[in-house]
Amino acid sequence: MKKNIYQPLEAVIEDVITETPSIKTFSIRPKEAFSFRTGQFIELTVPGLGEAPFTPSSDPAVKEKIDLTIMNVGAVTSRLHALGKGASVGIRGPFGKGYPLDQFQGKDILIVGGGVGLAPLRSLLFSLFSASGNYNRIVLRYGARTSGDIIYKSSLPEWSKIKKLDIAVSVDVGDPAWNGKVGLVTAVLDNLPVDLANAAAIVCGPPIMMKFVTLKLLDLGFPAQAIFLSMEKNMSCGLGKCGHCRIGKYYACKDGPVFAYEQLKNIHDIWE
Ligand SMILES: Cc1cc2nc3c(=O)[nH]c(=O)nc-3n(C[C@H](O)[C@H](O)[C@H](O)COP(=O)(O)OP(=O)(O)OC[C@H]3O[C@@H](n4cnc5c(N)ncnc54)[C@H](O)[C@@H]3O)c2cc1C
Numbered sequence: 001m002k003k004n005i006y007q008p009l010e011a012v013i014e015d016v017i018t019e020t021p022s023i024k025t026f027s028i029r030p031k032e033a034f035s036f037r038t039g040q041f042i043e044l045t046v047p048g049l050g051e052a053p054f055t056p057s058s059d060p061a062v063k064e065k066i067d068l069t070i071m072n073v074g075a076v077t078s079r080l081h082a083l084g085k086g087a088s089v090g091i092r093g094p095f096g097k098g099y100p101l102d103q104f105q106g107k108d109i110l111i112v113g114g115g116v117g118l119a120p121l122r123s124l125l126f127s128l129f130s131a132s133g134n135y136n137r138i139v140l141r142y143g144a145r146t147s148g149d150i151i152y153k154s155s156l157p158e159w160s161k162i163k164k165l166d167i168a169v170s171v172d173v174g175d176p177a178w179n180g181k182v183g184l185v186t187a188v189l190d191n192l193p194v195d196l197a198n199a200a201a202i203v204c205g206p207p208i209m210m211k212f213v214t215l216k217l218l219d220l221g222f223p224a225q226a227i228f229l230s231m232e233k234n235m236s237c238g239l240g241k242c243g244h245c246r247i248g249k250y251y252a253c254k255d256g257p258v259f260a261y262e263q264l265k266n267i268h269d270i271w272e
């Protein structure tokens with residue numbers, strides 16, 4: 001029988017980790033094994049309420065469970081934040097193209113995340129770690145508003161032990177407990193240990209952060225075709241049918257959500 005693409009697959013919340021006061025990571029177990037490529041997204045259904053798009057933050061090699069790191073911003077996400085272990089949800093997908101790992105091979109990889117934008121990048125990091133021989137250096141730069149807004153706090157010290165990975169984290173506003181860098185994430189983009197002639201930069205975060213990071217990367221000498229952006233436009237069908245996610249001639253759900261800046265640079269208002 002042909003699969004109904006609008007019919008969610010049943011799943012159960014197996015674990016919930018509170019990352020920050022407004023962000024939680026939900027580990028969900030679908031009824032059947034579920035595959036996705038890093039950077040692809042799913043539609044998550046809260047029964048009786050509706051659905052919203054999220055990019056899994058877990059390792060795509062794991063098929064029986066998916067992690068979703070979700071910020072509480074409105075109707076669906078606040079209901080999700082109220083759910084606990086054992087609650088039923090649904091998933092549709094995966095949708096979109098995800099990260100073009102083949103184009104990253106043999107390169108220095110710069111990953112720049114802002115806030116909850118580190119979620120899809122964590123999935124990308126897992127993919128890079130498991131094939132680390134395919135890449136040169138991996139450089140992670142992450143910015144959060146305050147130290148209390150940093151996600152994956154327990155993973156960051158573990159990742160900093162990985163030889164190939166160079167990490168720097170900054171917070172917009174410092175506090176007595178924070179002894180790291182204070183400033184916008186662009187402040188940790190100077191003196192990058194990457195070979196600009198052979199590098200790819202992957203950026204995910206709020207639109208304003210992506211705008212200023214992209215401008216900074218261009219200024220540093222990254223070509224537009226080497227900068228990859230996750231465009232989180234409002235979405236509905238996820239299938240290139242409803243037109244909600246249009247960016248110029250593209251549909252973010254079908255042609256993205258990951259785009260090279262080269263594809264978008266002449267489109268008006270891409271940061272809104
Ligand atoms: C491809 C994709 C991947 C995403 N991945 C993640 C993720 O991993 N983690 C995460 O926390 N969020 C992610 N988002 C954003 C997430 O989909 C929205 O936060 C969610 O749809 C809000 O739903 P709501 O019903 O709670 O909010 P609503 O009640 O619908 O709206 C509340 C506020 O959120 C804004 N908003 C609504 N929908 C979106 C949207 N799709 N994108 C951005 N802002 C929106 C509204 O403008 C409004 O200001 C992703 C979005 C897309 C398109």
Ligand code: FES
Pocket residue numbers: 234235236237238239240241242243244245246251252253254
């Ligand atoms: S979400 Fe419907 S066309 Fe993209």
